[in-house]
Amino acid sequence: MSGREERERAVELYFSTPMSTKQVVEHLGYPTRQCLERWLHADPRYADVVAKPPVPLGTRRRAVELCLSGMQQKQAAAELGAGTGAAHHWMRLYRAGGMAALGTGTSEKVIRRIMREDGLVTRVPGRRRYSSYEGEAASRAGQPRRPGFHRRTTQREVAHGHHAGSRPGTARSAFPR
Known part of the structure; x- marks a missing residue:
């Protein structure tokens, strides 16, 4: 039997019996249920068929x-x-x-x-968001913010010349004071 004949046989069996797509596939042994459903959607008679009831x-x-x-x-x-x-x-x-x-x-x-x-x-409870952030550092410790605070240069950076100002256009321009 050719592919076209198998397809026609499967589609015809579906329309001529009260079988579901799963039952048609089990009865014939081919194709897959998804393939049969694609074949059915391509058939013009399928538009008139209401989905089989639950x-x-x-x-x-x-x-x-x-x-x-x-x-x-x-x-x-x-x-x-x-x-x-x-x-x-x-x-x-x-x-x-x-x-x-x-x-x-x-x-x-x-x-x-x-x-x-x-x-x-x-009552639908609001979504509780997780955050590890606990607020501004100044408000936590009761200390004023230090506007001139910058990260300290490590000894390694100084030794290797990677500290701010060691090369023109490096860290100094990226981290203005």
Whole structure:
């Protein structure tokens, strides 16, 4: 089979069955999921297709029930046609909040909009910035600033002629007094 025929077969299988891209790839053994999605985006029929819906609530609840009855999450996911990661996520949600936690989630954006409409305000603490700076040296020690203070020249600088004024246009111009 040529590359074009394989591509057409994979795209046709996706449109003719209720399979997801992952399931089509597993069924055919080729291409990768990302490659199939690129092929689908290039197909003119894909513009009319709405994204496949998320896993229904009943399937999520059934997966949790199977796991609670002793079945492994991987087996429950395979039996229901869902991903292993999804089954693991549903179990985590169940453990955190029971069956009600499996319902459709509400985004933070929607919650904030509803709160704003009802006039509710949450306290969001300000960001605490770290700084090792503790203020001006003069204010800490209670001593006046010394405006004529300059870094002292080390013995090494004097010995090697690297101190201010040893060569024209060096440190003296860079560090005016």
